[in-house]
Amino acid sequence: DQGRKLHANAEASEELVDPPKVEEKLGAVPNGLSTDSDVAKREAESISNRSLRSNAEKFQFQAEVSRVMDIIINSLYSNKDIFLRELISNAADALDKIRFLSLTDKEILGEGDNTKLEIQIKLDKEKKILSIRDRGIGMTKEDLIKNLGTIAKSGTSAFVEKMKTGGDLNLIGQFGVGFYSVYLVADYVEVISKHNDDKQYVWESKADGAFAISEDTWNEPLGRGTEIKLHLREEAGEYLEESKLTELVKKYSEFINFPIYLWSTKEVDVEVPADEEESSDEEESAESNSSEEEEEEEEDAEKGEDEDAEKKPKTKKVKETTSEWELLNDVKAIWLRNPKEVTDDEYTKFYHSLAKDFGDEKPLAWSHFTAEGDVEFKTVLFVPPKAPHDLYESYYNTNKSNLKLYVRRVFISDEFDELLPKYLNFLKGLVDSDTLPLNVSREMLQQHSSLKTIKKKLIRKALDMIRRIAEEDPDESHGEDKKEVEKSGDDDEKKGQYAKFWNEFGKSIKLGIIEDATNRNRLAKLLRFESTKSDGKLTSLDQYISRMKPGQKDIFYITGTSREQLEKSPFLERLKKKNYEVIFFTDPVDEYLMQYLMDYEDQKFQNVSKEGLKLGKDSKDKELKESFKELTKWWKGALASDNVDDVKISNRLADTPCVVVTSKYGWSANMERIMQSQTLSDANKQAYMRGKRVLEINPRHPIIKELRERVVNNPEVQFRTSLVSCMFGKDESVKQTAQLIYQTALMESGFTPSDPKDFASRIYRSVKSSLNVSPDAEVEEEEVEEVETETDAKEAEGISKAEADADKDDEDTEPSVLKDEL
Numbered sequence: 001d002q003g004r005k006l007h008a009n010a011e012a013s014e015e016l017v018d019p020p021k022v023e024e025k026l027g028a029v030p031n032g033l034s035t036d037s038d039v040a041k042r043e044a045e046s047i048s049n050r051s052l053r054s055n056a057e058k059f060q061f062q063a064e065v066s067r068v069m070d071i072i073i074n075s076l077y078s079n080k081d082i083f084l085r086e087l088i089s090n091a092a093d094a095l096d097k098i099r100f101l102s103l104t105d106k107e108i109l110g111e112g113d114n115t116k117l118e119i120q121i122k123l124d125k126e127k128k129i130l131s132i133r134d135r136g137i138g139m140t141k142e143d144l145i146k147n148l149g150t151i152a153k154s155g156t157s158a159f160v161e162k163m164k165t166g167g168d169l170n171l172i173g174q175f176g177v178g179f180y181s182v183y184l185v186a187d188y189v190e191v192i193s194k195h196n197d198d199k200q201y202v203w204e205s206k207a208d209g210a211f212a213i214s215e216d217t218w219n220e221p222l223g224r225g226t227e228i229k230l231h232l233r234e235e236a237g238e239y240l241e242e243s244k245l246t247e248l249v250k251k252y253s254e255f256i257n258f259p260i261y262l263w264s265t266k267e268v269d270v271e272v273p274a275d276e277e278e279s280s281d282e283e284e285s286a287e288s289n290s291s292e293e294e295e296e297e298e299e300d301a302e303k304g305e306d307e308d309a310e311k312k313p314k315t316k317k318v319k320e321t322t323s324e325w326e327l328l329n330d331v332k333a334i335w336l337r338n339p340k341e342v343t344d345d346e347y348t349k350f351y352h353s354l355a356k357d358f359g360d361e362k363p364l365a366w367s368h369f370t371a372e373g374d375v376e377f378k379t380v381l382f383v384p385p386k387a388p389h390d391l392y393e394s395y396y397n398t399n400k401s402n403l404k405l406y407v408r409r410v411f412i413s414d415e416f417d418e419l420l421p422k423y424l425n426f427l428k429g430l431v432d433s434d435t436l437p438l439n440v441s442r443e444m445l446q447q448h449s450s451l452k453t454i455k456k457k458l459i460r461k462a463l464d465m466i467r468r469i470a471e472e473d474p475d476e477s478h479g480e481d482k483k484e485v486e487k488s489g490d491d492d493e494k495k496g497q498y499a500k501f502w503n504e505f506g507k508s509i510k511l512g513i514i515e516d517a518t519n520r521n522r523l524a525k526l527l528r529f530e531s532t533k534s535d536g537k538l539t540s541l542d543q544y545i546s547r548m549k550p551g552q553k554d555i556f557y558i559t560g561t562s563r564e565q566l567e568k569s570p571f572l573e574r575l576k577k578k579n580y581e582v583i584f585f586t587d588p589v590d591e592y593l594m595q596y597l598m599d600y601e602d603q604k605f606q607n608v609s610k611e612g613l614k615l616g617k618d619s620k621d622k623e624l625k626e627s628f629k630e631l632t633k634w635w636k637g638a639l640a641s642d643n644v645d646d647v648k649i650s651n652r653l654a655d656t657p658c659v660v661v662t663s664k665y666g667w668s669a670n671m672e673r674i675m676q677s678q679t680l681s682d683a684n685k686q687a688y689m690r691g692k693r694v695l696e697i698n699p700r701h702p703i704i705k706e707l708r709e710r711v712v713n714n715p716e717v718q719f720r721t722s723l724v725s726c727m728f729g730k731d732e733s734v735k736q737t738a739q740l741i742y743q744t745a746l747m748e749s750g751f752t753p754s755d756p757k758d759f760a761s762r763i764y765r766s767v768k769s770s771l772n773v774s775p776d777a778e779v780e781e782e783e784v785e786e787v788e789t790e791t792d793a794k795e796a797e798g799i800s801k802a803e804a805d806a807d808k809d810d811e812d813t814e815p816s817v818l819k820d821e822l
């Protein structure tokens with residue numbers, strides 16, 4: 001244990017280790033590449049060099065990283081296997097990086113073994129060390145410090161949060177903290193790394209909050225790359241079994257595009273000449289552990305053979321232990337295979353490894369195709385089963401594409417946003433192009449003319465793939481026009497898949513409609529929503545159109561916070577009565593969406609809370625308009641100070657006396673609410689964009705009818721209120737009532753009253769009248785008792801009243817400024 005102590009600073013002398021133990025720890029580095037004498041020499045050197053340990057620098061892990069490590073160390077998670085997959089994935093990434101750089105700089109790979117882009121796994125059963133080595137790009141000292149401990153990535157805290165709420169440790173790779181999973185199985189880890197630009201360094205940590213870095217003068221020089229040595233915990237002994245490691249690599253790392261070798265030790269039968277019988281026997285007894293019985297049987301058999309062929313030279317079988325690199329994976333890339341020959345299971349596994357998503361769920365869909373013609377490329381695209389935790393975080397500021405770009409089988413980049421538009425960033429997959437040039441810089445590649453063609457085709461294919469999820473889903477009643485699909489599966493498995501897709505990625509489709517004018521119609525086909533006729537399920541625009549009433553010209557929709565709230569909206573009253581279907585848009589992004597989605601299949605969209613709603617002509621319309629003319633005119637005058645642009649007869653109301661609608665291109669009430677809730681919203685813009693307000697009245701409603709009676713039949717009311725010459729009395733109360741009705745309608749229509757105090761006063765006035773309390777009734781005065789006030793006390797202390805008042809003013813200043821702001 002002492003031997004596993006960190007290479008401590010000289011000052012931390014209590015951490016210095018005894019030489020013999022150090023020797024144990026630094027024992028021969030098994031790498032299969034060096035001779036025993038080399039190892040012994042270096043070992044000796046390393047032990048003497050250990051006196052230089054004062055060179056080791058100690059670092060504290062960044063706090064969030066420490067928390068990640070704590071979670072891992074204390075985890076009761078039973079599937080500890082995942083660490084190997086994470087290390088192999090990191091090794092493959094490092095190999096991809098160096099291979100990419102070598103495209104423009106051949107020298108970078110060096111020579112000899114350094115040019116071998118492979119991963120090696122090795123075991124030291126005695127010392128309980130599992131090593132994983134790659135000849136990838138390696139890490140400089142600075143890289144080691146930053147990457148393995150001091151810089152937390154965006155996923156780090158997301159991972160911690162997720163784990164707090166019972167997240168699955170299996171998904172660690174998605175958060176960019178996969179390396180730390182080594183502490184599931186090891187209590188001490190060394191990372192030895194050599195980057196072309198730096199010396200060889202060792203990073204080491206016992207996951208106790210700190211790590212140390214020292215220049216490596218004792219291990220075998222790696223040439224280039226990284227070796228990770230896991231000093232396995234007592235209970236992690238199974239990872240010292242070759243069979244276990246072989247099984248894990250086959251299970252999790254099947255699709256790694258670099259050869260993965262295991263240093264495997266085997267016992268083999270070797271024939272040795274019988275005349276060397278004696279010496280062979282000695283060897284055998286020294287090396288073979290086979291039972292005596294077996295040996296006897298072997299000997300018997302040999303004797304028999306000898307008797308049969310007396311003249312043949314005598315031979316003998318002996319057991320010998322040999323070690324060699326055994327290749328564990330088949331490096332044939334899945335995308336180069338014929339799609340017909342790839343099984344669903346293989347696609348699923350490929351998705352898991354590509355997306356580092358090792359959850360239990362299958363991808364929702366995939367598309368594997370080869371594009372031919374001027375621009376040739378092969379692609380596999382996947383729709384993940386779940387949206388990543390940060391899909392919409394800084395959507396407009398990051399260029400994170402999830403497609404890997406390969407050129408002629410060489411990995412180029414996974415940050416190539418020219419391949420897909422932002423709104424399709426949720427897709428995972430890869431593109432391997434034969435047309436793009438290999439040995440040019442990334443900048444030049446980004447400008448290559450073929451990229452545009454690739455992007456165009458990818459978008460089409462991606463949208464087709466998404467459309468197929470819906471077509472294959474029995475819950476989506478597109479039955480009649482079901483098209484031929486590339487791969488059809490079990491109906492049960494496909495059931496509900498589109499709703500699942502929609503819940504995870506629906507927002508992306510909406511963002512697509514906003515951003516991608518070329519594919520707007522294709523994307524609109526993928527749109528789903530609830531409506532007055534959808535029965536709590538999702539429905540599509542095609543379904544809506546198929547249910548439209550004869551003569552219905554527009555697609556009706558309404559926006560708000562929830563279906564429940566919208567269902568009760570007065571704007572729907574008449575539409576529902578007349579059996580028109582209305583779409584509910586309840587996501588804030590829908591307000592933006594509908595600014596771009598003007599029509600679908602030649603039908604226009606109409607927000608039913610805005611001006612312009614047409615429900616067919618009613619013969620009585622004109623008559624009604626005429627008979628309410630005086631009331632509407634009077635009411636408009638009465639609301640002059642409330643920013644009301646007009647008062648009109650409504651065609652959308654049944655049971656509600658009135659509603660407030662907005663102009664076609666101004667903000668709806670819902671949009672006003674959304675804009676007000678934005679921290680950085682601009683008050684001037686808000687005033688400018690606020691839709692014109694029109695009070696629409698229900699001519700059949702008793703309140704409205706009564707109001708008309710009062711106004712029309714009593715010209716006094718009109719005259720006197722329009723002149724505002726009388727502040728009190730019956731006529732004024734009609735005006736008050738009209739204003740109160742307007743403010744109530746405003747609230748019911750989804751607006752926030754601009755002056756809640758005024759609204760409340762009006763309500764109380766109305767309450768007074770219904771309780772027959774005089775409008776002038778005064779509030780009873782409180783009896784004033786003589787109490788010593790703060791001011792009096794100050795006066796008593798000799799502070800003048802003026803000073804005390806000044807203090808009071810100071811206290812008041814801040815809140816009143818705040819009040820103004822609000």
Ligand SMILES: Nc1ncnc2c1ncn2[C@@H]1O[C@H](COP(=O)(O)OP(=O)(O)OP(=O)(O)O)[C@@H](O)[C@H]1O
Binds near residue numbers: 091137180
């Ligand atoms: N074998 C390696 N060779 C070179 N760099 C490595 C190696 N292993 C890890 N790193 C560096 O350490 C970083 C942290 O690794 P970690 O596994 O925690 O996260 P990641 O690889 O970025 O994300 P993920 O866990 O999703 O693979 C990597 O981004 C990489 O820069």
